[in-house]
Amino acid sequence: MSHCFAIYRLESYDDTLNNLNLVDNPERDALVEQDSELRHDYTLKYLLDVETRGSASLLNTEWFRDPENYMLKVKQPGSDESRKTAVDLVETFNWLIGLHVSHLDKPRTYVARFERETDPELPEDQNTRLKAVSLRENEDGAYWIRQVEGHVRRIPGSDEDLAKVLVVWRKLTDDAEKDAAVLEALLEKYKIGTTDSEFDTIYINGPHGLNLTGSARHRVHSLEETFHARMWEGCDDEG
Structure with missing residues (x-):
């Protein structure tokens, strides 16, 4: 063995x-x-x-x-x-949320090509949004991303009710709009929908800028907020 x-x-x-x-x-x-x-x-x-x-x-x-x-x-x-x-923030977060890891992807870097497209949901003076029309893995890419997949037990100690989890770690650049466009393209590239997803919960670090509707609003969570809440869980604020 x-x-x-x-x-x-x-x-x-x-x-x-x-x-x-x-x-x-x-x-x-x-x-x-x-x-x-x-x-x-x-x-x-x-x-x-x-x-x-x-x-x-x-x-x-x-x-x-x-x-x-x-x-x-x-x-x-x-x-x-x-x-x-x-x-090791990645491993620490896995422990904090009780994640049983099924796939720990290696860090990957990407290059992206951007275009602006009209978005009727935006105000008239801001009616275009940036979209990454091409996303290609490259060792010299400016966009660093690492994904972790696994599950957590909804009932402690029981494997009868498991929630499938995706964690997306990113190195953020100084351009939040491009970061958001790359994230959206990545989720599309790997068919990881946020509105209709195979994952019950998705954690993402940094502001993601995703247009979330319906159940996706409850499925996608701030990694930082969750990390902070779990780290101090059980602490007495009055102490």
């Missing part, structure tokens, strides 16, 4: 602290140092909730623009040294 093992390193308490980014404020620091009770309340109820927002260890979803470049400073075993290490 052949075997395959995956070894995971969980973020430690020290790693979390090392990745908190505080706003530099000498007046604040001087004030809280004068009053121990104020320092305690401020640290637990405000500083960690407000002033550390955007820290890598508290999940900075703006960094999801590049799924391969989410970095944490990780403490090295046996020393106080920390080293920047890439976090």
Whole structure:
């Protein structure tokens, strides 16, 4: 029998602290140092909730623009040294949603050719939309995409009711309109409909710009919002 093992390193308490980014404020620091009770309340109820927002260890979803470049400073075993290490967001998200992976596609890059077409549903002064009329895989392509397919159990511990899931990871460019057009072309290319789909749930990172109607509005979800919700699920906001 052949075997395959995956070894995971969980973020430690020290790693979390090392990745908190505080706003530099000498007046604040001087004030809280004068009053121990104020320092305690401020640290637990405000500083960690407000002033550390955007820290890598508290999940900075703006960094999801590049799924391969989410970095944490990780403490090295046996020393106080920390080293920047890439976090596997793809694998982490699979665990968070309880995804049983059936196909983990390799990262693919594409080149696209765009044209504008008239869209009667848009206002008269904005009646055209960008469409990727050609999408071709190329190792030098500007559009990076990775797809994951699998299923989740609707009932924990039971395989009698499974929901089929597609996760689409993208590296976003500075042109949101082109990113949206490439995504739409990709879904069409692989016959992954959002209105009538074989998938019960589709997660996509970044603003997708898809024209969703009917059940598709409940089928397509923001990857960042889901990641954040699952990461903090069960945490007491009042704590």
